[in-house]
Structure formats: C-alpha cells, structure tokens
C-alpha cells in the first residue's frame with residue numbers, strides 16, 4: 001500500500017515535506033491551511049488545497065495519512081481528529097507540549113487502529129551520526145562529556161515561536177531534537193537534569209538554554225543553545241579518555257585528536273618538575289598529537305531524512321516496525337518537563353527514577 005498524504009498546515013515545514021520528499025510509494029495529495037497565501041502554490045505542487053476547510057480535508061478519501069505541520073499547540077487536537085477520521089498520522093516535533101497530551105494522541109491512534117509516528121528527523125543528521133559512531137565504537141575511548149551546541153547569529157525567534165500559547169521557545173523548537181539525540185546517544189538511564197533558560201531578547205519564551213543531563217553511568221551531556229552568537233562555535237565537542245572530537249557543523253566536518261601516549265588513572269603522587277605553576281597546560285610534546293579523520297557516515301542529511309518515509313511505508317505494509325518509538329518520544333517530552341522544572345526552581349531534577 002502507498003502512503004497518500006494530506007498536509008495539515010502548509011507553511012515552511014509543510015512545504016519542505018511536499019517539495020523534498022521523493023520516496024517511491026509516497027505521494028503528497030492534499031494540503032489544508034487557514035491562510036490563502038500559504039496554499040497559493042498548492043496547485044503548482046500538484047496538491048489539492050483545502051482553505052479553511054478542515055472537515056473536507058479530513059474526510060477526503062484520497063488520502064490515508066495526515067502529516068501535521070501546524071504550530072506546536074495544535075498537534076494534539078489535529079492528531080486526535082486525524083485518527084478519528086481513520087487516517088494514519090505523521091506528527092512534527094515536538095509531538096506535544098505535555099506528556100499527557102501525547103498519551104491522548106497515541107491512545108486515539110491505537111483506538112482507531114491507525115499508525116502514529118513523530119518526525120524526529122534529526123536522528124539521521126550527519127553530525128549526530130558521526131558522534132554516535134564515535135560513542136558506540138569508542139573511537140576516543142570512554143566518553144565522559146559531550147557538548148551539543150546550537151548557535152545562531154540573528155538574535156531573533158521567528159513568528160509563532162515567540163509566543164508561549166503556541167508552544168514557542170527554543171526548548172520546544174531545538175531542545176526537543178537535541179534531547180532526543182542525547183538520549184539516543186547514551187543508552188544509560190538518566191540521573192539528573194539541570195537547566196538554565198534565559199530571555200535574552202524575547203519576553204515570553206526562552207531564547208537561550210543550557211541543559212546538563214547527567215547519566216547514571218557518569219557521562220554528562222551539555223546542551224547549549226543561544227540565538228545570538230556572532231562567532232561560530234563547534235556543533236559538537238566530545239571528550240573521551242583516549243582523545244577529543246570536534247565536529248564543527250551540520251556538514252560533519254572536523255577531526256579526532258589523540259595522543260600516542262595512553263594515559264592511565266593514577267594514584268596521587270608528587271613528582272619533581274621544572275614546568276612552573278601552570279604545569280597542567282604543558283602542551284602535548286611534538287610528534288605526540290595525532291589528528292584523525294572523523295568516522296565516515298553514509299549519507300548527507302537531505303537524503304538520510306527520507307529514511308523516515310521509507311520506514312513509515314514499510315510499517316504500513318507490515319514489513320518493519322517504526323524506527324522512532326512512541327516510548328522514546330514520550331521520554332523526551334518528560335525530560336523537557338524536568339528542564340522547565342529545573343529552570344523554574346534553580347535545582348537539578350532527578351530523572352528516570354521510578355520512585
């Protein structure tokens with residue numbers, strides 16, 4: 001069976017899907033929006049437009065799947081309506097604003113026997129896949145700290161993202177991707193979450209975050225986002241006990257840094273030395289610092305993201321299971337609640353404990 005998709009919300013991301021997803025057996029058939037201007041090019045793109053006609057859109061028998069690319073606060077309402085109309089659902093991130101809303105969406109799909117998956121496409125990002133490979137294959141030994149940075153120069157949060165009631169702010173926008181990546185990277189349970197959110201240039205929503213996730217295995221992941229940074233910062237900075245990795249951008253450029261000496265954990269001891277008071281800064285001796293290429297990953301993001309649709313169609317035909325599991329999405333949404341709680345109280349929040 002093919003995926004015949006109706007797009008609910010034909011803005012930036014709705015257009016992205018309709019224009020860029022070229023996957024066998026996946027067709028974009030209709031689109032619905034409340035703004036005529038957003039549907040102006042629908043015909044040219046080969047999709048039937050439903051302007052302000054939600055009922056007509058959901059009841060159109062030519063689609064079997066609804067893609068939700070409306071602002072975040074509408075995901076729950078439309079996921080439930082799509083399921084009630086007997087359509088499979090693809091929902092943009094963040095799936096919902098609250099875990100309880102997500103539960104209602106999943107339940108609605110389950111009750112009608114339709115499929116439901118969230119588009120956490122950044123699991124296929126090249127930079128992330130490189131870090132995952134470094135972590136899984138211990139390319140720089142045991143990793144003890146990872147920095148995941150999103151820095152932008154404009155200082156501006158766009159459109160509805162500036163408003164709380166629409167589910168705006170950067171935790172709901174980028175945070176959901178970066179938290180999802182962190183939890184995919186490190187399989188251990190989390191121990192604590194600490195977060196600082198700031199309103200640098202926006203009054204209602206966070207436009208800066210620092211989130212520190214400490215895993216039970218001792219690893220920390222620092223997630224940093226700032227909407228006003230004028231000097232580019234590495235996308236990832238990864239510290240292991242056998243080296244350091246720097247991934248500069250989404251393109252996946254960067255290097256691994258290692259030394260020919262292998263350091264071991266030592267008991268404390270005082271040795272005579274002539275290096276002076278800043279002895280910890282002694283550079284690695286000439287010839288001992290080695291640079292290596294980052295591990296290769298197969299594809300660029302634009303094509304890798306299409307794997308989501310190939311998998312969705314395979315699930316529709318009973319051949320595979322979803323790569324993005326609802327329980328993983330729910331854990332991310334729960335962790336986001338811990339982020340908000342920590343930012344509010346200034347305290348680290350225990351996470352993944354059943355008690």
Ligand SMILES: NC(=O)c1ccc[n+]([C@@H]2O[C@H](COP(=O)([O-])OP(=O)(O)OC[C@H]3O[C@@H](n4cnc5c(N)ncnc54)[C@H](O)[C@@H]3O)[C@@H](O)[C@H]2O)c1
Pocket residue numbers: 008009010011012013014032033034035038068069070071072074092093094119120121159160173
């Ligand atoms: N996965 C990703 O990489 C990614 C990237 C960008 C955005 N997104 C997500 O996609 C969703 C849409 O974001 P966007 O950037 O495309 O926003 P957008 O503002 O560009 O588009 C939203 C569209 O929804 C329409 N809309 C608003 N209310 C509606 C309603 N009641 N009924 C029908 N249409 C309505 C708007 O007119 C607009 O055309 C968000 O959830 C966002 O988080 C995901």
